[in-house]
Amino acid sequence: MKHENVLFDVWGGPNCPIDATLELIGRKWVISIIRDMFVGRKHFSEFKKNKPNLSNSVLSDTLKFMEEKGLIEKRVFDETKRSNTEYYLTDKAVKLNQIIYDMVEYGIDVLGCHSDICENFGDEMKSGYREILNLEE
Numbered sequence: 001m002k003h004e005n006v007l008f009d010v011w012g013g014p015n016c017p018i019d020a021t022l023e024l025i026g027r028k029w030v031i032s033i034i035r036d037m038f039v040g041r042k043h044f045s046e047f048k049k050n051k052p053n054l055s056n057s058v059l060s061d062t063l064k065f066m067e068e069k070g071l072i073e074k075r076v077f078d079e080t081k082r083s084n085t086e087y088y089l090t091d092k093a094v095k096l097n098q099i100i101y102d103m104v105e106y107g108i109d110v111l112g113c114h115s116d117i118c119e120n121f122g123d124e125m126k127s128g129y130r131e132i133l134n135l136e137e
Helices: 017-025 030-038 044-048 056-068 097-109 121-132
Strands: 072-076 085-089
Touching: 017 030, 030 044, 030 056, 030 085, 030 097, 044 056, 056 072, 097 121
Parallel strands: none
Antiparallel strands: 072 085
């Protein structure tokens, strides 16, 4: 079915809300890092947990990208120690909470992720994500 609205004829690129959002979050690891930050991770080493294919250089580049795009804020508490550098979500990133939750639902309901763990796993995971993403039921 073709949509007759002229707006859809000119969409695409930086003026398209879908393309602009994908430009921001479509880079590999960005959503995973934001998810990690929602659960309280804030150090470089914590972002690598459960991501064996994420190298230090790629993580460093991704964090720089996220900081440049206004998704995270870097706070350095002691210049001499890496472990004293923490990353925090900005309001811009926090507003991705519904998109992240929609991805959780899609993964569980459509892709069947972890459906073999236990009978109520999907419902429990959705409930847990609603809580950490601060979404209403």
